[in-house]
Amino acid sequence: MNTQTNKISVAPMMDWTDRHDRFFLRLITRHALLYTEMVTTGAVLYGDREHLLAFDPSEHPIAVQLGGSEPADLAEAARIAGDFGYDEVNLNVGCPSDRVQSGRFGACLMREPDLVARCVEAMRSAVSVPVTVKCRIGVDEQEPEEALPAMAQAVREAGCETLVVHARKAWLEGLSPRENRDVPPLDYPLVYRLKQAMPDMTIILNGGIATLDEAEAHLAHVDGAMLGRAAYQNPYMLSGVDARFYGDDHPVPSRHEVLDAFLPYVQRELAHGTHLHAMTRHILGLFQGRPGARAFRRHISENAPRPGANEHVIREAMALVGEETNGEGRSTLSWA
Known part of the structure; x- marks a missing residue:
């Protein structure tokens, strides 16, 4: 390939x-x-x-x-x-x-x-x-x-x-x-x-x-x-890119796993004075097509811009969306 x-x-x-x-x-x-x-x-x-x-x-x-x-x-x-x-x-x-x-x-x-x-x-x-x-x-x-x-x-x-x-x-x-x-x-x-x-x-x-x-x-x-x-x-x-186009069959992270990996970065940036909204505006589409996606977007959009908002806004929004089943990242590739 x-x-x-x-x-x-x-x-x-x-x-x-x-x-x-x-x-x-x-x-x-x-x-x-x-x-x-x-x-x-x-x-x-x-x-x-x-x-x-x-x-x-x-x-x-x-x-x-x-x-x-x-x-x-x-x-x-x-x-x-x-x-x-x-x-x-x-x-x-x-x-x-x-x-x-x-x-x-x-x-x-x-x-x-x-x-x-x-x-x-x-x-x-x-x-x-x-x-x-x-x-x-x-x-x-x-x-x-x-x-x-x-x-x-x-x-x-x-x-x-x-x-x-x-x-x-x-x-x-x-x-x-x-x-x-x-x-x-x-x-x-x-x-x-x-x-x-x-x-x-x-x-x-x-x-x-x-x-x-x-x-x-x-x-x-x-x-x-x-x-x-x-x-x-x-x-x-983009979760389908690595295997499909580059032959890299590493496990595909679920959407929740992506956010779990994003949280330490968010915490570091908050400590350096970056506003939460500057980061969370990029994640609003992560759950597109999934049950709870609208609630996820709404919670972040309403709460991230508030003074003092921190990574807990993301955790709260994640709780509004059900966890994917194992391998769900792979199964979405047909429509991704």
């Missing part, structure tokens, strides 16, 4: 894939590649690096996603991230928000593949780990059949061996960032054709993948599948 790290990954998602979420997800899957939220070069160069880039060693394999368009700044930010120990540095060429556009990075860079190539070259000169790119299939009036291959060719010539493709256009005018995640139609066949045309590149497909069955179907055509909102909203779906 192919054991490449990026066969299954969880997408970088602003406000979602922070260090608390990644620690939590790593309790469910040992092998899926996890990404940080996008971090801008300005924040890395001039902000609180420890706050922005620090992560728990258990989060490996982990990639940092950078946003920027100045090669020298990206090289320095990549070097700094490399010193923190990330396994991959990814360049964002896909985010469509107004703030990102005003900084001349994100999806608007789809119009400037030569600049992206220069950025990749600069970043590669600064780090020894892989430098990858995450892009769209085009923006606005671009023709995806032309824009996507142009970007892929440019970054490949710059030494990038892995391209993650969100298989939608981004409309920089007329659609909000939220709408850009749903409204433009998906074009998976275009990404499949890119892989056929560039078999030497690792092509990872992103966008609209809702189940592990769908991820596996895409792997007949591309090298990897990146899960986004589906994995965040139903994180336990």
Whole structure:
């Protein structure tokens, strides 16, 4: 079985894939590649690096996603991230928000593949780990059949061996960032054709993948599948990843076992001044589809934000959901 790290990954998602979420997800899957939220070069160069880039060693394999368009700044930010120990540095060429556009990075860079190539070259000169790119299939009036291959060719010539493709256009005018995640139609066949045309590149497909069955179907055509909102909203779906895609048959922890393992982390973070809600907001979907899931979510949502709330809120919420039977983690894989 192919054991490449990026066969299954969880997408970088602003406000979602922070260090608390990644620690939590790593309790469910040992092998899926996890990404940080996008971090801008300005924040890395001039902000609180420890706050922005620090992560728990258990989060490996982990990639940092950078946003920027100045090669020298990206090289320095990549070097700094490399010193923190990330396994991959990814360049964002896909985010469509107004703030990102005003900084001349994100999806608007789809119009400037030569600049992206220069950025990749600069970043590669600064780090020894892989430098990858995450892009769209085009923006606005671009023709995806032309824009996507142009970007892929440019970054490949710059030494990038892995391209993650969100298989939608981004409309920089007329659609909000939220709408850009749903409204433009998906074009998976275009990404499949890119892989056929560039078999030497690792092509990872992103966008609209809702189940592990769908991820596996895409792997007949591309090298990897990146899960986004589906994995965040139903994180336990990742319990099927290790055996199915990496050949690791370790016992699958139940949802209660996941939370039992999460509690010591929560206690440590509370002792360092982290608010409980900053951590518990990531676990609300853990019991999705299970009896008691609504009561679990409600108890945490109502109590975690309160002053002085501690790990007992999680214990109380767990008591509202029945324990799974032995092996239940495995039996859910058909629908996860």
